[in-house]
Amino acid sequence: VKKIGVLTSGGDAQGMNAAVRAIVRMAIYRNCECFLIYDGYNGLIAGSSKIIKAKREDVSGFLTLGGTAIGTARCMEFREYEGRQKAALNIIKSGINALVVIGGDGSLTGADTLRSEWPSHVKDLLKDGKISESDAQTYTSLMIVGIVGSIDNDLTTTDITIGAHSALTRICEAIDALQSTAFSHHRAFVVEVMGRNCGWLALASAICTGADYVFIPEDPPRGEDWETRMCEALQNSRKAGKRTSMIIVAEGACDSNLNPIKVEYIKEILTQRLQYDTRVTILGHVQRGGSPNFRDRYIGTIQGAEAVEAILRADASTPSLIIGTLENKITAQPLKSAIIFTQQLAKEIKNKNFENAIKLRSPTFKK
Ligand code: ATP
Numbered sequence: 001v002k003k004i005g006v007l008t009s010g011g012d013a014q015g016m017n018a019a020v021r022a023i024v025r026m027a028i029y030r031n032c033e034c035f036l037i038y039d040g041y042n043g044l045i046a047g048s049s050k051i052i053k054a055k056r057e058d059v060s061g062f063l064t065l066g067g068t069a070i071g072t073a074r075c076m077e078f079r080e081y082e083g084r085q086k087a088a089l090n091i092i093k094s095g096i097n098a099l100v101v102i103g104g105d106g107s108l109t110g111a112d113t114l115r116s117e118w119p120s121h122v123k124d125l126l127k128d129g130k131i132s133e134s135d136a137q138t139y140t141s142l143m144i145v146g147i148v149g150s151i152d153n154d155l156t157t158t159d160i161t162i163g164a165h166s167a168l169t170r171i172c173e174a175i176d177a178l179q180s181t182a183f184s185h186h187r188a189f190v191v192e193v194m195g196r197n198c199g200w201l202a203l204a205s206a207i208c209t210g211a212d213y214v215f216i217p218e219d220p221p222r223g224e225d226w227e228t229r230m231c232e233a234l235q236n237s238r239k240a241g242k243r244t245s246m247i248i249v250a251e252g253a254c255d256s257n258l259n260p261i262k263v264e265y266i267k268e269i270l271t272q273r274l275q276y277d278t279r280v281t282i283l284g285h286v287q288r289g290g291s292p293n294f295r296d297r298y299i300g301t302i303q304g305a306e307a308v309e310a311i312l313r314a315d316a317s318t319p320s321l322i323i324g325t326l327e328n329k330i331t332a333q334p335l336k337s338a339i340i341f342t343q344q345l346a347k348e349i350k351n352k353n354f355e356n357a358i359k360l361r362s363p364t365f366k367k
Helices: 016-029 040-046 081-094 105-127 133-138 164-185 200-209 226-239 263-274 294-313 335-350 354-366
Strands: 003-008 033-037 051-053 098-103 143-148 188-193 213-215 245-250 278-282 321-326 329-334
Touching: 003 016, 003 040, 003 081, 016 033, 016 098, 016 294, 033 040, 040 081, 040 105, 081 105, 098 105, 098 294, 105 133, 105 143, 105 335, 143 294, 143 335, 164 188, 164 200, 164 245, 164 294, 188 200, 188 263, 200 213, 200 245, 213 226, 226 245, 226 263, 245 263, 263 278, 294 321, 294 329, 321 335, 329 335, 335 354
Parallel strands: 003 033, 003 098, 098 143, 143 321, 188 245, 188 278, 213 245
Antiparallel strands: 033 051, 321 329
């Protein structure tokens, strides 16, 4: 019998609950057992009080809930070998032989590390007398399946990550609201949206709201004096009759020397050089809060169901998998491909190879 543990980890994202619900229900439907692991990797390290066998009704009403109902955490202990060994012991004690992790790239990297170390954890636990010989023979491998829950849409193994649609919807609503007050007073607004290494939310919201200027980490303003070019673009648009100026800044935006571009700095330029009545709005956590939209409920549900199917198809030679949706088709690809992509992108930005960063990112933008 497959015994599937499910946890959510890292930042919460709307639609994670839909995935958890689908995993529990699909697991039960397919005669598996399912365990809810509360508070991310902290729960896996804490053990039995946080690893609870799930019944169908335990996930009733989950579809419409924002955040993650089983809790999430950033767990420093899981970053260390010893912490992961405690998690391995609790996994074996609970009888779990497959784990679904719903989180961002950090959470998925942690899960992949646990899997690659699994034989040595089992060996150490046996040597220390923490598990029996028969346990060591039963738990020879741990299947890992990842689902990307992240409002940033920052992985290419899926067209869209769970939570990104709801966050984008919320940003558009907020910017629409700002547009009406900006229009009344001829104001400029500089709006900071989430996205540390990924400008998808900023770029997509700029497209959807018709913003005048956007700053994203992958494509910093090039060359000297980008400030003057920005001012000219805004002035031209005012000359053409526009009453407002809307500038969207990803929280991780930087210039081509990797100096952060902050909303207050943009405000200063617009106020001093153009004498625009300029306001700053940092949207913050409203972007990830609240009920998921239909799309996140939908992809959370189909990806959760597919995670269970992928576990049932897997054998010991199957690599850790990541579930995604590419060109409207559900996919299960090696988890490593997602992790390598994230590491490569961070490296390209750090080395100021922005052309490469855009090329890497472009499949996500294109689709
Ligand atoms: P978000 O995109 O919202 O930031 P994330 O999953 O990337 O989500 P992180 O804070 O990077 O968020 O990771 C969540 C947790 O996953 C960490 O607190 C840690 O427990 C585990 N984790 C992250 N990176 C690693 C790693 N390299 N090795 C082991 N565990 C890790």
